[in-house]
Every structure is written in C-alpha cells, then in structure tokens.
Amino acid sequence: MTADRAVVLLSGGLDSTTCLALAQSRGRECFALTVAYGQRHSAELDAARRVAEVHGVAEHRIIDVDFGQFGGSALTDLSIEVPRDRGADAGTVPVTYVPARNTIFLSLALAWAEIVGAGEIWIGVNAVDYSGYPDCRPEYIEAFSRMANLATKVGVEDGAAPQIVTPLVDLSKADIIRLGKGIGVDYSMTLSCYDPDVDGVACGHCEACRLRAAGFAEAGQT
C-alpha cells in the first residue's frame, strides 16, 4: 500500500473538485473515480472530465453503474421533479436523495484503491451546507470505514483498509470556496446543478445552485 496514493471520488462539482485539489496540494498521487449512474444529464460527466484533465490526475476512470434504473430519486427519475427555489423541509430527506449513492461510490472506490494500492479514499461529503442526505454525515463515514476494514484483503492481512478522508465535512460552503480559491481551484470548470439545461448551463434554482450561490456570496467571491 502506498500512503501518498489516493483514490478521489470526482463528480465534477464544487466539493469534489476542491477535494481533489486539496489532495494534490498535500502531495497525493490522485486516481480520480467518476460514477455514471444514470443522472438526468451528462453535463456532470463533462465537468468531471475537464477537472481531471486540468488537474493532471494519475488516472481518471468513469465507471458506468446504472443504479438510476432503480428510480426513486429526482436525480435519476425524470418523472420526479427537481424542487426549485426552496430548500428541503427541515428534518426530512429530500427527493433529490439517491438511495445508497455514497455507499455505492465508496464501495467502488474501495475496490479500486485496493487494486492500485492506495492508502486513502478522498470524498467531498459535507455535513454543514448540505441537502440533508444521511450518507454525508461523519457517523456514516466512520461506520463505512469500520466495515471496509473487515471487507478487504488489505484490511484482513495488513490490518488497515484504505482510510476514508473527508476534509470538507465540517466546512460551510463559503469555507470550501475560500479553501479552494486559496489553492488555485478554477470553479468555472465545475458544475453543481441538479437540473442543468441541454447545454450544461446551471438552472440557478435548484437546492444545489442555491447553496452554491449563497456560498460564493458569503465568501465574497464570484
């Protein structure tokens, strides 16, 4: 296992791009993993490709996993509308929740990390300015880590599965943007929108667009 080698989950959004830049700024050799899971749009994948290329990652893999076929989320099921101009109801999980998404993402990252000998998996989850998804919380990440130690050959034979690194988990969206700007992230490459138009232009009205805009405003950035 190589301590300075990391698999980084990269959606092409603001958080995962900051996460990648941060891993690189800390000397990690980054293997970027993007999951194509039947999102409403391909603009997200285009953004991930741009970011991986500009950041010169060691390798970028896009893996197709059509769990969008299961439906059940506004992000994968066109019959469910993406909410506009309002936040999620307090204390509830919103319709943009994709069942078990981060668990599927982290499981695939775990497989690749074990194969390339990466000592870390970086994921840009955030439990402050987020949308109320259960699989963004620190207690979830800790439980995944415990499971990963028991799931893998490296966990069993070497006593340690790849560590899950969540550098953004306690930061506000504004803090994330300030951090990224400080290490040279070009956010114009990234896409956060849940429902962009056919040209990949953000809608400006969904929860992800609203959180992004508020973050830039608070950080005093554009």
Add this chain to the structure above:
Amino acid sequence: MTADRAVVLLSGGLDSTTCLALAQSRGRECFALTVAYGQRHSAELDAARRVAEVHGVAEHRIIDVDFGQFGGSALTDLSIEVPRDRGADAGTVPVTYVPARNTIFLSLALAWAEIVGAGEIWIGVNAVDYSGYPDCRPEYIEAFSRMANLATKVGVEDGAAPQIVTPLVDLSKADIIRLGKGIGVDYSMTLSCYDPDVDGVACGHCEACRLRAAGFAEAGQT
C-alpha cells in the same frame, strides 16, 4: 417498508440459488438482483436468468457494473490464472478474491431494497466451506448492517435499514445442499465454476468446483 419483501442477491450459483429458494419457502416476495461485473464468462449470468425464471421471482434485474475493469482478480482478469486442483493456502486470501465484491453487491441491493420497500436483503455468504474471502464472514456482515442503518433514508427516518439475512453463513456445503434438496432446488440449473468452458460447462478443477463436488459427495447427493 414491507417485511415480507426481500431483495435476494443471485449469482446463479449453488449458494445464492439455495438462498432464493429458502426466502421463497419462508413466504418472501423476492426481487432477485444479479450483478454483471466483468466476470470471465457469461455462463454465470445465464444460470442466474434460468434460476430466476424457474423460481418465478417478482422481478429480476441484472445490473452492469464493470468493476472488472479495475482488474486485480483471477475472476475478472484473464492474465491471472484460476488455480486448478488445489485449495487456497491456509490463512491467505486467494487470487480469486475480487476486491470489495460483496460490498458493491450489498450496496446495490441496499439501493434497490430501499426503493421497492424491501425489509430484507438475502445473501448466500458462507463462512465454513468457503474460499477464505474476508467479505463472507459474519463480522463483516454485521459491520455492513450498522453502516446501512446510517446510510439510508429508511435507516434515519424509520430507524431500520433493510436487514441483511445470511441463512447459509454457518452451514457446510453438504448442509446447504441437503437444505436445498429438502425444499426442491434443482441444482442442475446452477453453476459454481470459476472458469467454465465456452459452452458453460464447469471445469471440475477450480476451488469452487472442488467445494461443490465435495459437498454433493458428503451430502450423498448427485
């Protein structure tokens, strides 16, 4: 959530077929999930289709997840030879280990279970006559369950994610075969081989074939 509805992971092998038959014999409405992950052969998928059809499952989904592209296992990487006529070395994880396979399988099952409202996920892992895979052990399954409770909307809002059911975990291969025969399983439909020929005929020499043959001999069955 529907307590008598279950997602059953179905590879088309002896264990998962017994698991499906058992779930049905206990009154579960079964949603069978097969993962096509870049195995060496498609005979396994053909077996899964046959089993699902004969057993009349509520729904059968085959989901493509090409994590075989990561390589690193004799089951997905043609450059690594499947061992013949010998077991794994004691205390080591064999080359047929597929990194994070059951974690990826269970994560996908978790997503589908949440969407169809299944209260259970059945998986035919076995920690007795198995090949030394870390992700077949009870302590791994327990850790996955704890993680699933924190990962999902049903876990957070209703206090209970789908339960992981492992009815074969403590049984010998012979016990599994006796159990299956007792509830009418036709094992001629199933395929256990790691390396069948192009017509889907088992090699008779790999670890999976050897465990299967020894199990039938011990159970006094053919």
